[in-house]
Amino acid sequence: xxxxxxxxTDADTIDPKLAxxxxxxxxxxxxxxxxxxxxxxxxxxxxGKTLLLKYKRHLLETSQRDGRIFVPTDRPFLDHVSxxxxxxxxxxxxxxxxxxxxxxxELAISLSGISYYxxxxxxxxxxxxxxxxxxxxxxNKLALTKSPWxxxxxxxxxxxxxxxxxxxxVDKEHVxxxxxxxxxxxxxxxxxxxxxxxxxxxxxxxxxVAVQVGLLEAAWxxxxxxxxxxxxxxxxxxxxxxxxxxxxxxxxxxxxxIKYTFQDLAHLVDRLVTVYEEKASY
Numbered sequence: 153x154x155x156x157x158x159x160x161t162d163a164d165t166i167d168p169k170l171a172x173x174x175x176x177x178x179x180x181x182x183x184x185x186x187x188x189x190x191x192x193x194x195x196x197x198x199x200g201k202t203l204l205l206k207y208k209r210h211l212l213e214t215s216q217r218d219g220r221i222f223v224p225t226d227r228p229f230l231d232h233v234s235x236x237x238x239x240x241x242x243x244x245x246x247x248x249x250x251x252x253x254x255x256x257x258e259l260a261i262s263l264s265g266i267s268y269y270x271x272x273x274x275x276x277x278x279x280x281x282x283x284x285x286x287x288x289x290x291x292n293k294l295a296l297t298k299s300p301w302x303x304x305x306x307x308x309x310x311x312x313x314x315x316x317x318x319x320x321x322v323d324k325e326h327v328x329x330x331x332x333x334x335x336x337x338x339x340x341x342x343x344x345x346x347x348x349x350x351x352x353x354x355x356x357x358x359x360x361v362a363v364q365v366g367l368l369e370a371a372w373x374x375x376x377x378x379x380x381x382x383x384x385x386x387x388x389x390x391x392x393x394x395x396x397x398x399x400x401x402x403x404x405x406x407x408x409x410i411k412y413t414f415q416d417l418a419h420l421v422d423r424l425v426t427v428y429e430e431k432a433s434y
Contacts, residue, residue, distance in 0.1 A: 171203055171206060171207040171210065172207070174203075175200070175203060175204070175207055176412070178412060178413075180408055180409065180410055180411065181204065181408075181410065183408060184204065184208065184408040184410075185204070185207060185208050185211060189405065189406060190406055190407070190408045191371065191372075191375070191382065191383060191384050191385070191406045191407075192368060192371070192372075192384070192385060192386070192387060192403070192406055192407045192408065193205060193384075193385070193386045193387070193407075193408055193410060194386075194387050194388075194389050194392050194407055194408065194409045194410065195386070195388070195389055195409070195410035195411070196388065196389050196390070197348075197388065199410050199411070199412070200410065201345065201386035201410065202230065202345050202346065202386070204410065205230055205343050205345055205384055205385075205386060206229050206230055206343075208343075208384060209222060209229055209230070209341070209343050209384070210229070212341060218339065219338055219339065220338065220339035220340065220341055221268050221269060221272050221273075221338065221339065221340045221341070222341050222343075223264060223265075223268050223300075223302060223303070223340065223341065223342040223343065224302050224343075225268075225272075225300070229343065230343045230344070230345040230346075231302040231303055231304050231342065231343060231344045231345065232304070232345055232346045233304040233307075233344065233345070233346055233347040233349075233350040234304070234346070234350060235308070235350050235353070236307070236308060236311060236350055236351070236353075236354075236363075237308055237311070237312060239311045239312060240315060242315045243311055243312075243315060243318065244354070244356075244359060246318075246319075247311075247359060247362060247363055247366070248356075248358050248359050248362050249362060250361070250362040250363075250365040250366045250369070250395075250397075251366075252322075252362075252366070253362050253363045253365065253366025253367070253370075254365070254366040254367075254369040254370045254373070255322055255326065255366075255370075256307065256310060256311070256322060256366065256370075257303075257307065257363075257366045257367045257369075257370035257371070258326070258370040258373055258374060259306070259310060259321070259322065259325075259326060259329055260303045260304075260306040260307035260310060260370075261303045261306075261342065261344075261370055261371065261374050261381075261383060262329045262330065262332065262333040262374060263291075263294070263296055263301065263306045263329060263332075264300075264301050264302055264303040264305075264306050264342065265333050265336055265340050265342070265374075265378075265381055266281070266296055266297065266329075266332045266333055266335075266336065267294075267296040267297060267299065267300050267301040267306075268300045268301075268340065269335075269336040269338065269340060270296075270297040271297065271298065271299055271300040272300065273338065277297045277332075277335070278332075278335050280328070280331065280332075281297070281328075281331075281332045281335065282297075284325070284328045284329075284332065285297070288321065288325055289317050289321075290310065290313050290317050290318065290320070290321035290325070291321070291325065293309075294306070294309060303342060303344055304344065310322075330377060333374070333377065333378050333381065334377070334378055336378060336380055336381065337380060338380060339380055339382070340380055340381045340382070341382045341384070342381070342382070342383045342384065343384045343385070344367065344371070344383065344384070344385040344386075345385065345386050346386070347363065347364055347367055347385075347386075347387075348360065348364060348386075348387070348388045348391065351363055351364070360391065361390075361391045361394045361395075364387050364388065364391040364392075365391060365392075365394075365395045365397070367385055367387070368385070368387055368392075368395070368403065369397060369399060369403070371383035371385055372399065372402075372403050372406065389409070
């Protein structure tokens with residue numbers, strides 16, 4: 153008797169091409185993957201946010217070969233926020249305010265976009281950006297235009313700067329960084345995932361909510377400032393339930409709330425049985 157087929161339960165191990173077979177597409181999922189105005193996946197734990205983001209990237213990357221840059225460039229296809237490390241109490245206090253978390257995520261996303269664009273295209277950065285990097289103690293060590301940095305990597309590095317340099321960078325360099333991102337003139341698609349998991353180690357609900365809300369707001373704001381940049385990310389529905397902002401209504405049109413009915417779940421199980429057990433239904 154042949155060995156039983158292993159059912160894949162971890163989206164990280166599922167090849168994007170297999171996602172077409174195992175992903176159950178109700179109307180909400182179909183809208184996210186087929187339309188061009190949905191960027192944010194909101195759902196509870198274990199609902200399939202990672203698989204959905206991975207499949208969205210696969211579709212974008214294979215359907216239109218127009219020179220767009222995808223971040224990250226290869227496996228695992230999504231920028232998984234694995235850890236925020238061990239920032240100081242002052243840094244964590246700063247992040248408990250979602251406005252501050254938004255500012256830091258906006259810097260991280262923008263700096264990542266700058267790094268991927270110039271490292272990938274080999275284009276020469278404008279003089280003002282080269283000068284900005286050289287004079288900023290926080291930016292100089294990253295050498296952003298020489299090697300690509302994922303958003304989570306930039307976020308981590310910024311969060312581990314000495315607090316005085318960190319605050320100075322956030323307060324004084326945001327205009328220059330926005331101008332640097334404005335110099336990106338080709339399509340750039342970023343995929344950021346699993347931030348909620350990385351934040352669990354701190355056992356701090358206010359921090360858990362604020363940093364996720366900050367990422368959502370920052371992604372939306374970056375896309376408003378440079379239409380070449382698209383940021384796809386996930387967020388836990390419990391964090392979104394605690395989200396209050398004047399921008400909430402505007403952002404809501406770009407959100408997909410993933411949920412399944414009992415009938416959807418039955419169809420989903422049948423699909424998996426077909427893929428993994430080669431049977432018609434459960």
